[in-house]
Amino acid sequence: MNIENLLVFAAAYFAVVVLPGPGVTALIARVLARGTGGSPAFIVGFVTGALIWFSVAAAGLAAVASTFATLFVVIRYAGAAYLLYLAWKFWTAPPRPMQAIDVSPDSRGRLFLAGLAINLGNPKAIVFFLALLPTVVNLDSLTPLGVAELAALVVVIASSVLSAYAIAAGRARRLFTSARAVRLVNRGSSIAMASAAAAVATR
Secondary structure: OOHHHHHHHHHHHHHHHHOOOHHHHHHHHHHHHHOOOOHHHHHHHHHHHHHHHHHHHHOOOHHHHHHOHHHHHHHHHHHHHHHHHHHHHHHHOOOOOHHHOOOOOOOHHHHHHHHHHHHHOOHHHHHHHHHHHHHHOOHHHOOHHHHHHHHHHHHHHHHHHHHHHHHHHHHHHOOOOOHHHHHHHHHHHHHHHHHHHHHHHHO
């Protein structure tokens, strides 16, 4: 695939990912409340969801995606329900000392599934891969090498952007040292997580 098309795709996808959506909001909220531990599992789940949508679009399976629309709705609501559960946990959590900043009480499997469900149910991801991708890339002439190159860009861009958000949120969290400040962070993270759940469920 020529470098111009790769650059156009990279720029378009970066613009989609870097704008905070439900996935970025959920990740930042979780890092602020629980630290960066567990973030890699969430990011891997998010990237896996992006690759699924990319694969569907690259294979020209928009009709199949429509056929399985009910399944994606179920996944979307499951992701929203988990975000609400996390919001409740953050709201009710006692303020924790900063020494435990990177200790995650959630299993990697749950965090992976949360990232996966959020991306599979994210309207922004669906619109980009099923509607906008064909306008950026000529899918009819896409070779296996081109698919691999675009998939690699999806992985690099999505994981880099989300990792940068997680690191920035982790550093910001270190500014809150008092029990009152930690409690406020937990409550704010709870509200942000609930907002992300609402965004996933209602769009």
